[in-house]
Amino acid sequence: xxxxxxxxxxxxxxxxxxxxxxxxxxxxxxxxxxxxxxxxxxxxxxxxxxxxxxxxxxxxxxxxxxxxxxxxxxxxxxxxxxxxxxxxxxxxxxxxxxxxxxxxxxxxxxxxxxxxxxxxxxxxxxxxxxxxxxxxxxxxxxxxxxxxxxxxxxxxxxxxxxxxxxxxxxxxxxxxxxxxxxxxxxxxxxxxxxxxxxxxxxxxxxxxxxxxxxxxxxxxxxxxxxxxxxxxxxxxxxxxxxxxxxxxxxxxxxxxxxxxxxxxxxxxxxxxxxxxxxxxxxxxxxxxxxxxxxxxxxxxxxxxxxxxxxxxxxxxxxxxxxxxxxxxxxxxxxxxxxxxx
Ligand SMILES: *Cc1c(COP(=O)(O)O)cnc(C)c1O
Numbered sequence: 517x518x519x520x521x522x523x524x525x526x527x528x529x530x531x532x533x534x535x536x537x538x539x540x541x542x543x544x545x546x547x548x549x550x551x552x553x554x555x556x557x558x559x560x561x562x563x564x565x566x567x568x569x570x571x572x573x574x575x576x577x578x579x580x581x582x583x584x585x586x587x588x589x590x591x592x593x594x595x596x597x598x599x600x601x602x603x604x605x606x607x608x609x610x611x612x613x614x615x616x617x618x619x620x621x622x623x624x625x626x627x628x629x630x631x632x633x634x635x636x637x638x639x640x641x642x643x644x645x646x647x648x649x650x651x652x653x654x655x656x657x658x659x660x661x662x663x664x665x666x667x668x669x670x671x672x673x674x675x676x677x678x679x680x681x682x683x684x685x686x687x688x689x690x691x692x693x694x695x696x697x698x699x700x701x702x703x704x705x706x707x708x709x710x711x712x713x714x715x716x717x718x719x720x721x722x723x724x725x726x727x728x729x730x731x732x733x734x735x736x737x738x739x740x741x742x743x744x745x746x747x748x749x750x751x752x753x754x755x756x757x758x759x760x761x762x763x764x765x766x767x768x769x770x771x772x773x774x775x776x777x778x779x780x781x782x783x784x785x786x787x788x789x790x791x792x793x794x795x796x797x798x799x800x801x802x803x804x805x806x807x808x809x810x811x812x813x814x815x816x817x818x819x820x821x822x823x824x825x826x827x828x829x830x831x832x833x834x835x836x837x838x839x840x841x842x843x844x845x846x847x848x849x850x851x852x853x854x855x856x857x
Contacts, residue, residue: 520546523579523682524586530685530717531583531678540586540615544571544578545682549690549820554791555804559811563819564695565788565804566683569796569826573635575750576683576707576824577607580676585611587675588667594618596669597661599653601703601750602632603825608669609639620666622646622653627749629797629830649744650704651755671706672757680707684714687820694720696817701802701824702726702735702762702773703751709761711822712769723815724771726762727806729799733775735762747778747833750799750825772810780805785833788823795827795834 520526522541524533533539547570552563568576585608588596595618598608605621605628612619619641623633625648636643646653654670661668671677687695694715702708708726715722728736732744732752741754756762766773776784781798784805788794803821807814827834844850 523582523679527682527685530681532675533583533586537586537590539582540589540611541582542572542578542610542614544582545686547571547686549687550792550794552792554787555807559807559814559819561696561814561817561819563807563821565792565794566687566820566822567794568683568822568824569800573603573607573610574631574826574829575603575607576680576822577603578611579682580671580679580706580710581607581611581669583679584667584669584673584675585615585617588669589615589617591667592665593667594665595620596667597621597657598669599623599650599657600628601650601752602628602829603750604670605641605643606632606635606639609636609641612641613639618642620644622657624648624650624653627752629749630832631829650753654757670757671704677706677710677713677758677761680710681714681717683822684711684720685718688715688718688720691818694722695820696722696815697725697771697807697819698722698822699725699727699803699807699819700822701748701751701799702728703732703753703756703799705735705756705758705762707822707824708765709758712761712765716768721769722820724765724769725803725806725810726766726771726773727776727802728773729781729802730775730777735759735773736775746781748781748799748802749830750797751802774806774810776802776805776809780809784808789827794823796823797825797827797829798833800824
């Protein structure tokens with residue numbers, strides 16, 4: 517690979533890999549840290565957006581998947597398996613295809629955004645849809661992956677968490693210090709856990725601000741949620757696997773984990789698209805929604821928000837209620853008339 521060689525090439529010295537580990541990479545990481553002038557003016561802080569939609573499969577999941585699939589291949593796995601709200605399966609399917617091993621994904625019925633499903637199918641994963649929640653799908657996948665030769669690549673796989681630390685290292689490298697606040701959405705809570713561990717590993721300590729969707733906020737409520745509901749399907753999780761890690765990130769960093777409503781998430785989603793020029797998926801807007809909702813308690817200093825996944829993942833939400841116009845005659849006059857020019 518020319519230029520950037522991916523997360524393991526850049527940060528292998530901090531990762532559980534050796535010279536015997538075959539590196540399965542798609543050039544993930546090195547995503548842009550984009551200034552957000554409109555948001556910065558709104559919250560009176562410098563806000564920077566870590567655009568994880570620029571990863572090869574369109575979400576931050578690739579950072580951990582490169583390590584998890586590389587280790588699975590090193591350990592002789594014939595296949596990887598995961599439960600997923602969508603992006604884990606898209607990433608697992610791509611890295612498994614790259615490695616030439618099998619991939620099985622278990623999805624909750626009816627709740628996976630179209631783009632993510634398209635990715636998993638097209639990369640050749642075997643897909644099983646269950647009439648249940650993500651939490652059900654994860655329990656099933658854990659039980660089945662105890663068989664020989666199948667590596668579980670959900671974020672309870674420590675190699676996933678290890679690789680996902682790299683987002684913090686990139687922010688630290690770009691800023692030369694810690695931001696005051698690092699905000700992000702919280703679903704299964706692997707990402708807040710990993711981001712905090714990443715900062716800690718290099719001696720930095722931003723306040724970690726995590727945001728759950730109000731209809732799927734088990735950590736905020738202090739108990740699992742049996743039937744989580746939110747438009748932000750990537751964080752529609754009622755019993756996070758990395759619950760303890762998220763609580764530790766919050767408490768050790770002097771941060772917070774609170775809830776944002778679907779209305780607040782969609783308002784932030786819209787603001788990012790129309791004012792900052794960044795189309796993200798709904799879940800990815802939860803961190804920005806949280807910063808806006810909690811602006812009165814922002815400490816001084818730089819605010820970094822992880823925008824976890826690309827908006828093209830979920831075209832249905834992007835287009836909902838927008839009204840696609842009917843065709844008119846193919847003449848300048850007809851088009852001018854539509855435009856009122
Ligand atoms: C996986 C995912 C999340 C949630 O991350 P967790 O590690 O499960 O908390 C948020 N947004 C997007 C786009 C995701 O793919």
